[in-house]
Amino acid sequence: GEDVEQSLFLSVREGDSSVINCTYTDSSSTYLYWYKQEPGAGLQLLTYIFSNMDMKQDQRLTVLLNKKDKHLSLRIADTQTGDSAIYFCAESIGSGGYQKVTFGTGTKLQVIP
Amino acid sequence: DVKVTQSSRYLVKRTGEKVFLECVQDMDHENMFWYRQDPGLGLRLIYFSYDVKMKEKGDIPEGYSVSREKKERFSLILESASTNQTSMYLCASLGGYNEQFFGPGTRLTVL
Numbered sequence: 592g593e594d595v596e597q598s599l600f601l602s603v604r605e606g607d608s609s610v611i612n613c614t615y616t617d618s619s620s621t622y623l624y625w626y627k628q629e630p631g632a633g634l635q636l637l638t639y640i641f642s643n644m645d646m647k648q649d650q651r652l653t654v655l656l657n658k659k660d661k662h663l664s665l666r667i668a669d670t671q672t673g674d675s676a677i678y679f680c681a682e683s684i685g686s687g688g689y690q691k692v693t694f695g696t697g698t699k700l701q702v703i704p
Numbered sequence: 705d706v707k708v709t710q711s712s713r714y715l716v717k718r719t720g721e722k723v724f725l726e727c728v729q730d731m732d733h734e735n736m737f738w739y740r741q742d743p744g745l746g747l748r749l750i751y752f753s754y755d756v757k758m759k760e761k762g763d764i765p766e767g768y769s770v771s772r773e774k775k776e777r778f779s780l781i782l783e784s785a786s787t788n789q790t791s792m793y794l795c796a797s798l799g800g801y802n803e804q805f806f807g808p809g810t811r812l813t814v815l
Contacts, residue, residue, distance in 0.1 A: 636804070636805070
């Protein structure tokens with residue numbers, strides 16, 4: 592079955608880069624996503640990458656996808672205290688109609704001023 | 705902007721009570737979902753619906769039911785609440801790239 596794994600916790604200093612990693616098991620994933628959850632709130636889509644892409648950049652965010660190793664990463668440049676949150680990796684599997692989405696357990700990012 | 709709203713942010717109920725959690729989306733999305741989120745377990749899918757009056761069980765449907773009478777509204781029902789259903793409940797609807805738009809969540813406490 593599908594499984595998405597992330598480390599539980601990451602601590603970085605303000606201004607440094609953060610790299611949050613994720614591994615997944617199903618090679619038939621079509622889209623991979625990063626979501627951000629701030630305390631007491633729902634999940635907010637940050638970015639997504641189609642499975643035939645290697646990299647996607649959006650302002651301070653860079654997503655890298657290594658399909659061979661089934662590894663996805665999210666790099667946040669110049670990390671700010673407002674980036675402190677839980678970050679979820681997710682993969683979408685299937686074709687046509689509804690595609691099943693599996694979430695990782697989330698990585699809590701703590702930004703130290 | 706897509707908006708997904710949930711009827712309550714915080715809810716406290718007693719064991720055995722019937723509980724309704726409502727979710728409404730305004731983007732005419734066909735697919736809607738209910739998850740629960742617990743520390744260390746991430747998000748677990750309870751039920752989803754791909755059309756009005758259609759529903760499918762997710763990974764943990766036991767103790768829950770759902771209702772989708774209108775496209776914009778997806779309700780989660782706890783027929784007889786139990787303490788192990790204390791959790792954060794998140795509703796989502798599905799966009800064109802299979803990205804999910806989430807509501808703010810309902811933190812349910814069952815005493």
